[in-house]
Amino acid sequence: MDTRQLILDTAVKIFSDHCDKALWDAAEQGEFAHALWQQVAENGFHLLGTDASGTDAADLFAFLKVCGRYAVPLPMAEVLLANVWLTQAGKTASALDSIGIASATGAVQVPWGRRATQVLAVSPDSHGIALLQLPAEIATGQNIAGEPVDSLTAAESGEMLQVTDSPYAQMALARVNLMAGGLQTALDLGLQFAQERSQFGRSISKFQAIQHSLAVVAAEVAAAQRAADAGVDALGSDRFVEEVAAAKARVGEAVGIVAEQVHQVHGAMGFTYEHRLHHFTRRLWSWRDDWGNEFYWQTKLGASLAGLGADQVWNYIATRA
Structure with a gap:
């Protein structure tokens, strides 16, 4: 069995055990899935795609497809890609539940932004990423699925990071x-x-x-x-x-x-x-x-x-x- 299949099989087992209507309903009430986060962290899923993990970007995106299959009520895409970009820029990978990614166009909307201690702002026309200075003003909100998506207003942008691909x-x-x-x-x-x-x-x-x-x-x-x-x-x-x-x-x-x-x-x-x-x-x-x-x-x-x-x-x- 290759590494990717082992990762995906493990993810399927974890998500099938945890992701059910009770968990999705709780997420809509603003409850963070701590037990599921712990399983994700213990299995190193938050580092997929980084050089240190021995996996590549294809493994990362295959994992996200499994997340979609189980409607995982966590900001997995944001955590995984943020850690890839941080390590590409020579930074330390973030703690699992403290990173957010936002579009730099218009209002800064961050999934589970209320938990973020770092936010990376991404522009559609640049390979640069701005590391926003926190704390910021936070207005809590939800997307159409009822998942927390918060509007953050930072006082200023911090360091600019350069990454490969858009x-x-x-x-x-x-x-x-x-x-x-x-x-x-x-x-x-x-x-x-x-x-x-x-x-x-x-x-x-x-x-x-x-x-x-x-x-x-x-x-x-x-x-x-x-x-x-x-x-x-x-x-x-x-x-x-x-x-x-x-x-x-x-x-x-x-x-x-x-x-x-x-x-x-x-x-x-x-x-x-x-x-x-x-x-x-x-x-x-x-x-x-x-x-x-x-x-x-x-x-x-x-x-x-x-x-x-x-x-x-x-x-x-x-x-x-």
Whole structure:
């Protein structure tokens, strides 16, 4: 068994033991999952992707896909990438629960910002990251999934760190992999419900309309998985930002289609607070908008193509296939 598979198998066991409706509901009430954090720390997951861990960026993003599958109610992407960037800049990796990452555009929104002792501000058009000076004014808030996302106002920016690859695109790719994992679970829940639910004396999975909906969902999930993998494969290359742009846009589109179809399969049951489906679909909707929605990345990708001229567009597409 290779190292990555061992990491993923361990993550699956931990998350399947801890991530349930009670944990998700508690997170919406602002309760931090301390027991789960402890398991993450003891297994060294917060250092994935750093040189000292013996793992690489591909391992990190594969792990985030598992986090998406289990709707882990913790800022895993922020912690993992922050520690990668800190170590790339010659800094010490942060304690597990004290780091945050925010977009430098507009208000500084930080998942679980109330717990952060360090915040890295990322600009969409730079490889530089500003280490914000804390403490800062904090206005607590939530995203559409009910997870704490706080607005921080720092008095000033501190040291600038330089990292490889676009940090903004890396955060977008993190959301892509979280979505890819969450989409797989949405499909699984739809299949399970269709097989278990009976109507007119037979399983609803036997109805052609339901089969069609689930086939559409399966196709979108497969496309999302491939888009996520393409983004990871482009790490370190000159096409990285373009691949992430395509992946974030494509997977964002898949989220809209999958959420609609899976909720239709579940009917009214899937919209009740007691059902767990919404814990995945609401996170998917939140991740879809984080770090650039489809419009943002499609515009960015279109601008790069427009500058080539009509005669070069096909060559551009063919050489990146």
